[in-house]
Amino acid sequence: xxxxxxxxxxxxxxxxxNNLVLPYARIFQDxxxxxxxxxxxxxxxxxxxxxxxxxxYSESEVIGQRPxxxxxxxxxxxxxxxxxxxxxxxxxxxxxxxxxxxxGEIYPEWLSIHSVKDENGILLxxxxxxxxxxxRKHTISKLRLHAQVFSNSSEGIMITDKQLKILSVxxxxxxxxxxxxxxxxxxTPRLLHSGLQNQFFYIKMWETIHTTGxxxxxxxxxxxxGEIYPEWLSIxTLRNETGAIxxxxxxxxxxxERKQSEEHLKYLAHFDKLTGLPNRTLLSELVNAAITxxxxxxxxxAIFFIDLDRFxxxxxxxxxxIGDKLLQQVADRLSSVVRINDIVSRLGGDEFIIVLQDLQxxxxxxxxAMHLISSINKPFWVxxxxxxxxxxxxxxxxxxxGGDFDTLLKHADLAMYQxxxxxxxxxxxxxxxxxxFLRKLDxxxxxxxxxxxxxxxxxxxxxxxxxxxxxxxxxxxxxxxxPTLGSVPPAEFIPIAEETGVIMExxxxxxxxxxAQLNRWLTASLTVPSIAVNxxxxxxxxxxxxxxxxxxxxxxxxxxxxxxxxxxxxSSMHDMESVLHILREIKSxxxxxxxxxxxxxxxxxxxxKLFPIDIxxxxxxxxxxxxxxxxxxxxxxxxxxxxxxxxxxxxxxxxETMEQMECLQTMKCDLVQGYVIDRPMSCEQLEARYLxxxxxx
Numbered sequence: 001x002x003x004x005x006x007x008x009x010x011x012x013x014x015x016x017x018n019n020l021v022l023p024y025a026r027i028f029q030d031x032x033x034x035x036x037x038x039x040x041x042x043x044x045x046x047x048x049x050x051x052x053x054x055x056x057y058s059e060s061e062v063i064g065q066r067p068x069x070x071x072x073x074x075x076x077x078x079x080x081x082x083x084x085x086x087x088x089x090x091x092x093x094x095x096x097x098x099x100x101x102x103x104g105e106i107y108p109e110w111l112s113i114h115s116v117k118d119e120n121g122i123l124l125x126x127x128x129x130x131x132x133x134x135x136r137k138h139t140i141s142k143l144r145l146h147a148q149v150f151s152n153s154s155e156g157i158m159i160t161d162k163q164l165k166i167l168s169v170x171x172x173x174x175x176x177x178x179x180x181x182x183x184x185x186x187x188t189p190r191l192l193h194s195g196l197q198n199q200f201f202y203i204k205m206w207e208t209i210h211t212t213g214x215x216x217x218x219x220x221x222x223x224x225x226g227e228i229y230p231e232w233l234s235i236x237t238l239r240n241e242t243g244a245i246x247x248x249x250x251x252x253x254x255x256x257e258r259k260q261s262e263e264h265l266k267y268l269a270h271f272d273k274l275t276g277l278p279n280r281t282l283l284s285e286l287v288n289a290a291i292t293x294x295x296x297x298x299x300x301x302a303i304f305f306i307d308l309d310r311f312x313x314x315x316x317x318x319x320x321x322i323g324d325k326l327l328q329q330v331a332d333r334l335s336s337v338v339r340i341n342d343i344v345s346r347l348g349g350d351e352f353i354i355v356l357q358d359l360q361x362x363x364x365x366x367x368x369a370m371h372l373i374s375s376i377n378k379p380f381w382v383x384x385x386x387x388x389x390x391x392x393x394x395x396x397x398x399x400x401x402g403g404d405f406d407t408l409l410k411h412a413d414l415a416m417y418q419x420x421x422x423x424x425x426x427x428x429x430x431x432x433x434x435x436x437f438l439r440k441l442d443x444x445x446x447x448x449x450x451x452x453x454x455x456x457x458x459x460x461x462x463x464x465x466x467x468x469x470x471x472x473x474x475x476x477x478x479x480x481x482x483p484t485l486g487s488v489p490p491a492e493f494i495p496i497a498e499e500t501g502v503i504m505e506x507x508x509x510x511x512x513x514x515x516a517q518l519n520r521w522l523t524a525s526l527t528v529p530s531i532a533v534n535x536x537x538x539x540x541x542x543x544x545x546x547x548x549x550x551x552x553x554x555x556x557x558x559x560x561x562x563x564x565x566x567x568x569x570x571s572s573m574h575d576m577e578s579v580l581h582i583l584r585e586i587k588s589x590x591x592x593x594x595x596x597x598x599x600x601x602x603x604x605x606x607x608x609k610l611f612p613i614d615i616x617x618x619x620x621x622x623x624x625x626x627x628x629x630x631x632x633x634x635x636x637x638x639x640x641x642x643x644x645x646x647x648x649x650x651x652x653x654x655x656e657t658m659e660q661m662e663c664l665q666t667m668k669c670d671l672v673q674g675y676v677i678d679r680p681m682s683c684e685q686l687e688a689r690y691l692x693x694x695x696x697x
Contacts, residue, residue, distance in 0.1 A: 034109075036128040042066050045125070054109070054132050056102030067128065072106045074098035083113075087126075091115045096133070108133050156231075158250040164188045167247070176231075176254050178224030189250065192221040194228045205235075209248075213237040218255070230259050272346040274324055275331035283345040283353055287405045290343070290357050291398060297358070301398040302365035304354035305412035306334070306372070309390040309424055311350040318385060325382045326389075337375050338368065353409070362397055362428070369393050369426040392419040393426040401429045444496050446482060451509050456480055458513050459680035460531070462690055463651055463673045466665050471690045473564070473651075473671060475532040476514050477680045478506070503536045510534075511549065514563070515556035517683050526691040532564040532594060540578070546585035553591075560590035564615065568596045580610060587612035594651070598639060609646065616643045620654025623674070626663045637667050644668070 028035055034051035038044050044062045052058055055070060062069065075097060086093040094112035101107060111130040117123050156173035160166050166184045174180050177192060184191065197219060208215045216234035223229060231252040238247040270282035278286060287303070294301045308330065315323035327350065334352060335344045343355035354372070356365055376391040394416025402408040411429040414437050419427035427433075450456050456478060463473035480488045497503040514531050521528045539545050553560050565586055583593055594615035595608075618639055625632035636652075643650045652664050655674030664672055681689070 031129075033129045033131045036062075036067060036130075038067065038126045038128070040123045040125065042126060054101070054130075055099075061102075070099040072098040072100040074106065087113055087115055091117075097130075099130075108137050153251075154253075156250075156252045156254075158184070158189065158252075160189070160248045160250070162245045162247065164248065166191075176223070176229075176252070177221070183224075194220045194222040196220040196228065209235055209237060213239075219252075221252075230255050275328055275346050277331055277335075277352075278343065278345040280345070280347055283343070283347075283355075284405050286343050286345075287355055287408070290355055291404075293357070294398060299357075300359040300362070300400075302356040302359055302362075302368075303396050303398070303408045303412040304352075304356070304365075304369065304372070305347075305394040305409070305416040306352040306354065307392045307416050307420060308350035308352075308376070309392055309420070311389055314387055314389065318382075322382050322385060326380055326387060329380050329382065330376065330389075333375050334372065337371050353412075359397075365395055365397065366426070366428075369395060373425065390424045392416050392424050394419055394429065395426055396429040440496060442485065443488065443493055444500055446485065447480070447493055447497060447500070447502055450480055450482075451505060455482055456506070456509065457682070458510065458517070459682060460686045461673055461680040462678050462686065463529075463532075463671045464677050466652075466661070466669045466672045469677075471529055473529045473532060474686065475566070475673065475680075476510060476534075478510060478534075479680075498536055498538050501538065503538050504542065507534075507536055507539055508548070508552065511552050511563075512556065515553055515558045518558055518562060519556060521687065521691060526687065528562065528691065530562050530564050530592060532566045534566050534596070537568065540582060546582055546589065549586060549591070550589045553589075561592065564592040564594050566594040566596050566615075566617070584612050596653075613648060615649045615651060617651045617653050618669075620674075623652050623654045623660055623664075624656065627657070627659045633663065636663075640667050640669055 028048050031048055031050055034054045035048040036044060036051055037046045044065050044067065047057075047059050047062055051062075055062075057069075083093050083095075092112065092114045094110070096108060097111050098106055098108055109130040110133050111128060113126055113128045115123055116125040116127055153170055153172055156176045157170045158166055158173055159168045166187050166189070169179070169181045169184050173184070177184075179191065205215050205217075214234070214236055216232070218230060219233050220228055220230050232255050233250060233252040236249045236251075237245055238249060240246050270279060271277065272279045290301055311323070311326070314326060327346075330350075330352070331344065331346060334354060338344060338354055338356065341357055343353075343357070345353040345355070347353050356368060359365060372393065373391055376389060380387045380389070394412045394414065396402060396408050396411040396415060398408055401411045411434070414433050415427045415429040418433050418436070419425055459477045459479050460474045461477055462471050463475060464470060465472050478490055478494070480490075480493055482488055494503070497506055511533055514533055518528060518531060542548065549565065550560070553563060567583075587593055592614040593612060594617055595611070595613050596617045597619045598616050616639065618636055622632045622636045622639075626636060627633075640650050649670045651671040651673055652660075652669050653673045655661055655664065655672045655676045657676060660674075661672060661676055678689070
C-alpha cells in the first residue's frame with residue numbers, strides 16, 4: 001500500500017468514526033456541481049454523477065487520468081502556470097475556464113480547486129468543483145446586448161415604475177429632450193408635456209394602456225429648452241409572473257423631419273411649384289367651397305380659363321428659364337388685378353384659372369376680363385428681354401353655365417378655345433360653343449375610321465395655261481362623305497386631322513390613291529399632266545418623310561416627275577433648316593415641289609432662293625382683290641415677276657371672275673386654278689372633260 005492510499009484510508013476511517021460518511025456521500029452524489037477528486041499527483045480517484053453528466057465521460061473512463069483530458073486549448077500555458085501558482089500559494093483557485101466534453105464540444109465552466117492536507121500539512125488531495133455556465137454566459141450576453149441596444153438605440157427610451165416615476169433613460173432620450181438621466185430620474189413624464197394635448201387626450205391614452213397594455217400614436221412634447229416638437233410614442237406595460245404591473249416603457253422617435261416632409265408633400269400636392277399658386281387639386285376644393293358660399297348668399301360666381309397667346313414662341317426661342325420667369329410674372333400680374341377674395345390658380349403650362357366670387361352681375365366679370373387682358377398686353381421685362389404676349393379668356397358663370405367644378409372648368413375651357421379662334425380677347429360660354437365642341441368631338445372620333453370605312457374620296461381641280469386654256473396640271477383635293485354627318489367640308493375636318501395626328505395616315509392614303517389613279521389613266525393611254533398632292537405641316541415631324549414618299553411612288557410604279565409635292569408657306573417657314581433638308585431630299589428623288597398660299601404668311605424671301613422649288617402658288621386672298629385693291633395688284637405682279645426671275649412657274653389659285661383672269665394674263669401668270677375654269681370634280685368627270693378631250697384632239 002503506497003502513501004496516497006494510506007492517506008485516503010486514514011481520511012475514510014476518520015469520517016466513519018465520526019459518522020460523517022453518509023452525509024458526505026449524499027452531498028457528493030446529489031450535488032448539481034461536478035466534483036472531481038485527485039490524488040496529490042493530480043490523478044483522478046473519484047468523480048460524481050454531475051461530472052459524468054457535464055463532461056460526458058463515465059467514471060471508469062477517467063479514473064487514473066489527469067484532468068488535463070478536459071483541456072479545450074482555449075487557454076495558453078501561462079494560464080495554467082498562474083492557476084497552479086495560486087493553488088500552491090493559497091491552497092485554492094477559482095475562475096472561468098473553457099473545457100471540452102467527450103463529444104468535442106467546448107463549453108464554459110466556473111471552476112474552483114482546493115488542496116486538501118492532513119493535520120501535519122501534508123498534501124493529500126485536490127478537489128475540483130465546477131458548473132457548466134453556458135446558459136449563464138448566454139444570459140449575460142443577452143443582458144449585455146439588451147444594455148447596448150438600450151444605450152445605443154436611436155429611439156428615446158424611458159423606463160418608469162408603476163407610479164410613473166422615471167427610473168432610467170437612454171442617451172437618445174437625452175439627445176432628443178435635452179434632459180440627462182439625473183435630471184429626469186424621479187420625475188414623471190409630465191416633465192415633457194407641451195400643453196398642446198388636452199386632458200381628454202391623456203384620459204383616452206391611459207384607458208387604452210390599461211385595457212390593452214399598449215398605446216402608440218403621435219404626440220407633441222416639449223424639450224428642456226422649451227421647443228415643442230412632434231414624436232411618435234409607444235408605451236408598453238410590463239408585468240411580473242403574477243400579472244401585477246411593475247413598470248412602463250416609453251419609446252419615442254422625433255418625427256420633426258417627417259412632419260416637415262409631410263407638410264412639403266402636402267404643399268406640392270396643392271400648390272404649383274413654379275408660381276406658388278393653388279394647383280388643380282386645391283382649386284377643386286376651393287371652387288366647391290366657393291359654390292357652397294354662393295348658394296348661401298344667392299350671388300354669382302365666375303370661372304376664367306386663361307391661355308397665354310405667343311408664350312410658346314417665347315419659350316422656344318429664349319428657353320425654358322425665361323419662360324418660367326415670364327410665367328411667374330404673369331401669375332403676379334393676374335393676382336394684382338383681381339380682388340382679395342378671388343382665387344388665382346395655375347392649371348399647368350401657360351394655362352391659368354381665376355375664380356371671381358361674390359358677383360352681383362355678369363357685367364362685373366366682363367369688366368375684370370377687360371382689365372386682365374389690358375394688364376397682360378403690357379410689356380414684361382425678363383432678364384433684359386422686353387416680351388409681349390396676349391391672353392385668350394373663356395368665361396362661364398355659376399349657376400348659369402354649370403353646377404359643379406368639372407362642368408364649369410370644361411365650359412370655361414371651351415369658351416377659351418372659341419376666344420382663341422377669334423385671335424384673343426374674352427368669350428362667355430354659350431350653348432352654341434358646346435354644340436360646336438360636340439360636333440368637333442364627333443368628327444374627331446369618326447375621322448379615325450374614315451379610311452377603313454372607305455369614306456374618303458379625291459376630287460381633282462384643273463390647272464390650265466392662263467393664255468391657251470390647255471390643261472397643264474391638276475390638284476388632288478380630299479373629300480369626306482360620312483353616312484350620317486353628310487359631306488364634311490375640308491376646312492372643318494383637315495384642322496382636326498392635323499390636331500389629332502390622323503393627317504399622317506390620311507396624307508399617305510391620298511398619295512397612294514393619286515398614284516393608283518395616275519396608273520389607271522396611263523394604262524388607258526391618256527395624256528396626264530402632273531398632279532399636285534398637298535403635304536401637311538405635321539408630316540415634317542416624321543424623320544423618314546422623304547423616303548416614305550419615294551417608297552409609295554416606287555411601289556405603285558409611278559414616275560416622281562408626275563407628282564408635285566405641295567406645301568404651304570407657313571409649314572416651310574417652321575424650322576427652316578430641317579424643312580430645307582427634307583425638301584432637298586424630296587427634290588433629289590425627282591419630285592416637283594410647290595409652295596402654296598404664298599404671301600399669306602410671313603414670307604422670308606432670303607430663304608426662298610435656297611428652297612428647291614419649281615412652282616409658286618399665289619394665295620387666293622390677293623387674287624380675289626386684284627380688281628378692287630391696287631395694293632393686291634402690285635403685290636401679285638411682284639410675286640409673278642420675282643418667280644419668273646427665279647425661273648419658277650406661277651399658279652394663281654381662287655380665280656373666280658374673267659376680270660381676274662384678264663389681269664393675270666396681262667401679268668403673264670403661267671397657270672390659273674379656280675371656279676372660272678372649273679370646280680373640283682371626280683376623277684371620272686375630269687377624265688371625260690379634259691383627258692379624253694385632249695386625246696381626241
